[in-house]
Amino acid sequence: MSETHAQTVTYVRDSMLPPAPPPVGERGAVKWLRENLFSSPLNIALTVLGVLIVWWLVSASLPWWLNSVWNASSLGQCREIVAASAGEGATGACWAMVRERWHQFIFGFYPPSEWWRPVLAFGLLFAALAPVLFAGQKRNLTLILGGVLAYLVVTLYLAGAPGVAFALSLLLVAGLLVVAQVAPGRLLWFTLIFPALCFWLLWGGSIWSPIVAMAGFGVLYAVFRFGSPFIGLAPAAGAGVVAAALWWLYIDHAIADRLQAALPFAIEAVRSDLFGGFLLAIVIGVTGIAFSLPIGILLALGRQSDMLIVKTLSVGFIEFIRGVPLITLLFTASLLLQYFLPPGTNFDIILRVIILVTFFAAAYLAEVIRGGLAALPRGQYEAADALGLDYWRAQRLIILPQALKISIPSIVSTFIGLFKDTTLVAFVGLMDPLKGVTQIVRADINWKGIYWEPYIFVGAIFFVICFGMSRYSMYLERKLKTDHR
Amino acid sequence: MAFASDAPKDGFRLSMLIYDTRYRSYTIQIVVLVLFAMAVAWLLNNTAQNLAARGKEFNFDFLWQRAGYDIGQQLIPYSNDDTHFRALLVGLVNTLVVAFWGCVFATILGVIIGVLRLSNNWLIGRLMTVYVEVFRNVPLLLWILLSYVILSETTPQPRDFRVTDEMIAAGEEPKASMILFDTVAVTNRGTNIPAPLFDRSLGSIQIGFLPVSLNLLAFIAVIIASVWANRRLLAHAKAVQEATGDRPVTWWKSLLILFGPVIALKFALGLHLEIPELKGFNFQGGILVAHSFTALLIALSLYTAAFIAEIVRAGILAISRGQTEAAFALGLRPNRTMSLIILPQALRVIIPPLISQYLNLTKNTSLGIAVSYLDLRGTLGGITLNQTGRELECMLLMMLIYLSISLIISALMNLYNRTVQLKAR
Known part of the structure; x- marks a missing residue:
């Protein structure tokens, strides 16, 4: 039997066949095309439509980009160069305008001999932001500070900074780099003094006024620290605030003037109306962002509060600010504040605008954060109460x-909105990069009739900054994600 | 065995306003209210002074x-x-x-x-x-x-639309032409679009400050009435379907009800479009x-x-x-x-x-x-x-x-x- 059986089985494969390659339609580029572009009649139609759109965009703009002119002194000359090189009737971009006027788009009318100051402040901004954005990550901190160092070496040299300033600022950043290696947490101290440093660099004047103004915070802390054992935490904090306010209102100026007279150290003061371009947009945007977040958090907590009066005031403030356009608030800053403040008060227009922009952003942030607070399960509040935490500890x-964490995406989009809205300051006479500077350029007889180039240039810079912010928010979301879904 | 019973009942002390949760929220609210009232009073006072100083009321x-x-x-x-x-x-x-x-x-x-x-x-x-x-x-x-700059600086002038006899004779096209079946002209002065005109207009009535066109009202009324009638028709069809199992054919009735009255009204009022035309130097x-x-x-x-x-x-x-x-x-x-x-x-x-x-x-x-x-x-x-x-x-x-x-x-x-x-x- 076994023999016959052996004979019936004529062939048994004793090794695996090598796998056959998938058919041509199911692999590589062909498969990708079939799946992504030609999977159904509707899809094919959409693909054709997409190709047409791309073709139309490219055929309309590619020659324009390719025929770009970088060296010319007027729009007419640009057109001649394009006509000479690409034939009559050809179009070409005239980037020579950007080459000639870039400094107005960046600095406005800031005096050229002082350009190194905003350049330095911009570099140090990243050094100050790094410890906040990448807390305790030695590698990222080193990377950013190294980048700032390299940036400062190049730009300060190009901007013609005085030797002393050049050396001092490089020394400062190098020092920060060392601190980042030894104790990354200490970098936050630089972030704390940066506002005063930045203010002094941009507006100039005596170095003593920002130092004495910062000392006001020192007074606040000292009164709080030494008063609290005797009169309790809350009254000490109140006394600190009062002491600091008195310091700023009455003592500040006198001390700053005395110090300046005793130890004169000042750089050239720059008036606010000389600020313009992206310098202005970034000053307003960064200050607004920095101050609107804490105010927004307080407003959101106020709106969620059980205390009727606090709640009513918060709701009223938020709804009022959200109900009116930013332009009307800016006009309030430029026209109405002179009515609301004591007669004879007149303070800087940029400062007024920053205050109003900050309030505007804070109201929107408050709503965003309220959404985050509402999304939190009730149990979290109850657990905090059960642990015996008081209100502020529970919140913190x-x-x-x-x-x-929940509201990060919306917070960042509010910030992006705020940064884009800095262009609206053009309507109160400040020189923003979009309307203010572009109008000046377009009013020049040499560049009359130019429109794509300035708008593309300004738009591209805005795009890079805003897009960067939204990418950072995605990174932050991923980093803080603690669920494992 | 002595158990701790109620908390000792002290008299009211001033510090309880801050440290006792029963009173703290009132304290905070009153402080906030006072501060707010002071701020408002300060602003109003300043405003009054400033207005007086400027001689305005x-x-x-x-x-x-x-x-x-x-x-x-x-x-x-x-x-x-x-x-x-x-x-x-x-x-x-x-x-x-x-x-x-x-x-x-x-x-x-x-x-x-x-x-x-x-x-x-x-x-x-x-x-x-x-x-x-x-x-x-x-x-x-x-x-x-x-968009404003593009519209006002790249669009042709009205005279570019002109077609003269010489151009026809030479077979030339004008520099610019109207779009959307020759009904809309985009020039550097603005966009000329057709206007609806009525041969037998109903006129308009004044409501408050706003004059309201009766023609428009008539159209809105007719459209609302047709939509309502169509809904009744569909409801009726559904009732028949549920009673008998057969759904009556409704599509042509629907079409008639929805579009018939509007078209009739259009002819009754003599609605037509006035197309912009190039006359002289402008449309x-x-x-x-x-x-x-x-x-x-x-x-x-x-x-x-x-x-x-x-x-x-x-x-x-x-x-x-x-x-x-x-x-x-x-x-x-x-x-x-x-x-x-x-x-x-x-x-x-x-x-x-x-x-x-x-x-x-x-x-x-x-x-x-x-x-x-x-x-x-x-x-x-x-x-x-x-x-x-x-x-x-x-x-x-x-x-x-x-x-x-x-x-x-x-x-x-x-x-x-x-x-x-x-x-x-």
Whole structure:
């Protein structure tokens, strides 16, 4: 039997066949094309439409980009060069305008001999932001500070900074780099003094006024610290605030003037109306962002509060600000503040605009953060209460970290909105890059009739900054994600 | 055994105002209220002093003075002899018109882009992503200025449209021609569009300040009546179907009911379009739409559409895949799945952020000042303010009006939101 059986089985394969390659339609580029572009009649139609759109865009703009002119002194000359090189009737971009006027788009009318100051402040901004954005990540901190160092070496040299300033600023950043290696947490101190440093670099004047103004915070802290054992935490904090306010209102100027007279150290003062271009946009945007977040958080907490009066005031403030366009608030800053403040008060227009922009952003942030607070499960609040945490500890340790994490995307889009809205300051006579500077350029007889180039240039810079912010928010979201879905 | 019973009952001490939770919230509230009242009093006092120092008074009488300036786009009759109040109304109507059409176009465009961005087609998906990112990350002001400049500097002059006998003889084409079947002419002075005219007009009646066209009212009434009649017809058909099992044929009756009366009314009133024509140096007839309006509308629609597209995309993505699969398992076709299962659920997610986009768009119409569009901001907050020098009154009134518009829009949309929200039992 076994023999016959052996004979019936004529062939048994004893090794695996090598796998056959998939058919041509199911692999590589062909498969990708079939799946992504030609999977159904509708899809084919859409692909054709997409190709047509791309073709139309490219055929309309490619020659224009390719025929770009970088060296010319007027639009007419640009057109001649394009006509000479690409034939009559050809179009070409005239980037020579950007080459000639870039400094107005960046600095406005800031005096050229002082350009190194905004350049330095911009570099140090990143050094100050790094410890906040990448807290405790030695590698990222080193990377950013190294980048700032390289940036400063190049740009300060190009901007013709005085030797002393050049050396001092490089020394400062190098020092920060060392601190980042030894104790990354200490870098936050630089972030704290940066506002005063930046103010002094941009507006100039005596170095003593920002130092004495910062000393006001020192007074606040000292009164709080030494008063609290005797009169309790809350009254000490109140006394500190009052002391600091008195310091700023009455003592500040006198001390700053005395110090300046005793130890004169000042750089050239720059008036606010000389600020313009992206310098102005970034000053307003960064200050607004920095101050609107804490105010927004307070407003959101106020709106969620059980205290009727606090709640009513918060709701009223938020809804009023959100209900009116930013332009009307800016006009309030430029026209109405002179009515609301004591007669004879007149303070800087940029400062007024920053205050109003900050309030505007804070109201929107408050709503965004309220959404985050509402999204938190009730149990988190109850757990915090059960642990015996008081209100502020519960908020700081339990509620806000989670609520803010939930609302990161919306917070960042509010920031992006604020930065884009800085262009509206053009309507109160400040020289923003979009309307203010572009109008000046377009009013020049040499560049009359140019429109694509300035708008593309300004738009591209805005795009890079805003897009960068939204990418950072995605990174932050991923980093803070603690669920494992 | 002694147990700790109640807390010892002390008398009231001043420190309890801060350390006792029973009193603390009252203390804080009273402090806040006092501070707030002081701040308000301080502001009012300053304002009174400043007004006195400038020799101005606070009242709204100036609204009834002669305005003395012209407004290009006026949807209610206005001349420079009218009052500032009338100018304010014209500006308000201009604001509302651009906001309304902006919302309409932005919604249409935004929904299309949001859905296309989700499509399986790689190319279209990428194109739409690029659109959304580019429009979201660049200030609205740039889009407004750019569209205005392009419209007013690249469009042909009216005389470029002229066709002379020599040109016909030489077989030449004019430099520019009208678009959309020769009905719309875009020149550097504005866009000329056809105007609806009535041979047998019903005239108009005055309601308050606004003249309302009876023709328009007649059309609206007829359309509402037809839609209502069509609904009755369908309800009747459904009743018959449920009683007998056979559904009567309704499609031609529906068509007749929906379109018959409107067409009849069109002929009864003699509605026809007046096409703009080149006469002399300019186009005559039709309606001239200023470039400031067109540019503002285009920019607002394109910009807001990018945000609405993201909202729509997020709303559709928020509906879990299981809903679609369940609908398919029930045997629903894809388009019915979309209309019966996905959209009603997605709307719940979409509506609230959509409301805030509409509000943003309405507030952003105030940027029309960049292209000299005379909206509320341009009339009341612009020329009227400058002419009368009443900054305080003009700004307060303007804020109040914007605030009311915002509140009305959000109230209406919240009402709609309530109808689509999940009914919790």
